[in-house]
Amino acid sequence: MSRNLLETDGPEWVRRGVISEGQREQLLALYPSEANAIGLLPLLGSLLVLLSALSVVAANWQSLPELLRLGLLLATLVAAYAGGEYFRWRGNTSLGMGLVALGLVVFGASIVLTSQLYQLIGYDLTGLVAWAAAGMGLTWLYRSRLLFLLTVIISGIVQGYNTGQLGAFSYLTAAGTALGLGYYWWRRPDALLGGVLAGGLLWQAALLINHLHVKITWFFIPAMLVYALGDWQADRPAGRALQGPPLAAAFLFTLGLALFGESDFYAGQLRAPLVPYLAALGAVLALSLVGKQRRGRLSGATDWLLLLPGFYFTGGLPLAVATLVVLYAYSGSVLLRAHQEQNPDRVTLGTVLFVLTTAVAYFKLTWGFFDKSLFFLLGGLLLLGLSWWLQRRAARTLAAATAAPKP
Numbered sequence: 001m002s003r004n005l006l007e008t009d010g011p012e013w014v015r016r017g018v019i020s021e022g023q024r025e026q027l028l029a030l031y032p033s034e035a036n037a038i039g040l041l042p043l044l045g046s047l048l049v050l051l052s053a054l055s056v057v058a059a060n061w062q063s064l065p066e067l068l069r070l071g072l073l074l075a076t077l078v079a080a081y082a083g084g085e086y087f088r089w090r091g092n093t094s095l096g097m098g099l100v101a102l103g104l105v106v107f108g109a110s111i112v113l114t115s116q117l118y119q120l121i122g123y124d125l126t127g128l129v130a131w132a133a134a135g136m137g138l139t140w141l142y143r144s145r146l147l148f149l150l151t152v153i154i155s156g157i158v159q160g161y162n163t164g165q166l167g168a169f170s171y172l173t174a175a176g177t178a179l180g181l182g183y184y185w186w187r188r189p190d191a192l193l194g195g196v197l198a199g200g201l202l203w204q205a206a207l208l209i210n211h212l213h214v215k216i217t218w219f220f221i222p223a224m225l226v227y228a229l230g231d232w233q234a235d236r237p238a239g240r241a242l243q244g245p246p247l248a249a250a251f252l253f254t255l256g257l258a259l260f261g262e263s264d265f266y267a268g269q270l271r272a273p274l275v276p277y278l279a280a281l282g283a284v285l286a287l288s289l290v291g292k293q294r295r296g297r298l299s300g301a302t303d304w305l306l307l308l309p310g311f312y313f314t315g316g317l318p319l320a321v322a323t324l325v326v327l328y329a330y331s332g333s334v335l336l337r338a339h340q341e342q343n344p345d346r347v348t349l350g351t352v353l354f355v356l357t358t359a360v361a362y363f364k365l366t367w368g369f370f371d372k373s374l375f376f377l378l379g380g381l382l383l384l385g386l387s388w389w390l391q392r393r394a395a396r397t398l399a400a401a402t403a404a405p406k407p
Contacts, residue, residue: 010024010027011024066117069113069117070114070117073106073109073110073113073114074110076106076110077103077106077107077110080099080100080102080103080106081099081100081103083096083099084096084097084098084099084100084102084103085100087099088100097142097144097146097147098146100138100142100144100147101144101146101147101150104131104134104135104138104147104150104151104154105150107131107134108128108131108154111127111128111130111131112127112128114127115127128158128161128162128170129158129170129172129173131154131158132151132154132155132158132173132176132177133176135147135150135151135154135155136151136176136177136180136181138151139151139180139181139184140180140184143188145190145192145193148181148184148185148193148196148197149192149193149196151177151181152177152181152196152197152199152200153200155173155176155177155181155200155204156200156203156204158170158173159173159174159203159204159207160203160207163207163210163211168211169207169208169211169212173204174204174208177197177200177201177204178201181197181200182197182201182229185197185238185242186229186233189233189234189235189238189239190238191237191238191240191241192241193238194230194233194238194239194241194242195241195242195244195245197242198226198230198241198242198243198244198245198246199245201222201226202222202223202226202245202246202249205219205222205223206219208222214272215269215270215271215272215277216269216270217270217271217272217277217309218272218277219249220246220249220250220253220281220307221280221281221284223246223249223250224246224250224281224284224285224288224307225284225287226242226243226245226246227242227243227246227247227288227303228284228287228288228291229242230242230243231243231287231288231289231291231292231295231297231300232291232294232295234295236295236297243303247303247306250306250307251306251327251330251353254306254323254326254327254330255323255327255356255357255360257270257319257323258320258323258324258327258360258361259360271312274312277309278309281307281309285304285307288301288304289301299337299340300337302329302330302333302334302337303330305326305329305330305333306326306330308322308326324357324360324361327353327357327360328354328357328361330353331350331353331354331356331357332350332354334346334349334350334353335347335350335351335354338350
């Protein structure tokens with residue numbers, strides 16, 4: 001709900017008798033038009049002043065005495081946190097949390113600058129891990145979505161620097177992100193936070209796979225563990241948001257395999273030892289299915305179609321056909337569930353996935369055998385047929401809903 005929606009659609013709701021004019025005015029009073037502007041102006045002004053001060057300091061940083069540099073960093077850090085507490089105490093929570101988040105960023109910058117000053121950052125990752133840990137602590141202290149999002153980003157940056165520059169993987173950072181932020185999300189489920197958390201965890205999982213130099217497909221063990229966690233979450237929108245990034249990664253991987261997996265060179269980089277890999281994947285699958293069963297969502301088990309290990313086929317036509325069958329099965333299941341749930345967004349998603357799979361199938365399997373004009377003709381007929389079928393299903397659904405007796 002927003003003031004803009006009340007102002008544009010509110011009169012129509014009153015005309016239809018959904019709400020009374022008095023109720024509309026009461027709702028408008030809850031969203032004063034000047035509140036956002038009043039809260040935004042000080043924030044923007046503070047940011048401009050801060051950027052001005054930072055530009056002056058940065059331009060003269062190397063020429064400043066060592067103690068002065070340390071004093072500036074400490075003063076900025078204290079000012080950010082003190083200002084945040086002050087504005088929170090005065091009731092301006094948005095500006096207060098913005099300053100606390102700024103303090104967290106300044107804390108990380110202080111670690112980097114101090115380490116550079118004493119030539120420590122190239123040898124020790126403790127300071128950067130402390131930055132991520134501070135973000136997790138502040139997230140729990142303030143119960144802030146902003147700090148949660150910022151901490152996920154910071155943890156990803158810290159892990160990327162560790163693996164890329166120091167050649168080490170920080171298991172402490174990964175565990176803190178998964179357990180500290182994961183438990184926070186579990187207790188306070190949120191769709192946006194779930195999607196960002198899953199993306200951050202997948203990023204760190206990819207860095208771990210690269211650091212260990214193991215087969216790429218081992219990535220999907222931690223990725224699908226994240227997915228399975230979403231099956232156990234009672235809040236369905238939040239759980240589905242957590243599952244989005246793992247499913248997107250699995251679909252893109254299978255799509256890439258359909259496009260480029262005809263060479264055994266690529267498939268050889270994917271084939272983990274069969275028995276250990278399938279055992280680990282089966283354990284995660286069992287965990288996911290138990291969660292789905294307890295939450296009454298067993299129809300969502302079709303998501304696991306994307307994890308069928310088709311890459312164990314030899315390269316060439318068998319691998320291309322296997323992956324395309326998986327893609328068609330998954331996109332078809334998405335469309336079927338969308339119509340059963342009457343979810344227009346999922347219908348759109350399923351249609352896009354189906355069309356994308358069809359395009360890949362034609363380019364991989366038929367482009368060299370058909371004349372180009374016949375290719376476009378068959379592709380167009382397929383899309384028109386799919387559109388007709390979807391419209392027919394929608395019309396039947398609408399007719400059934402209209403004919404249903406009202407309670």
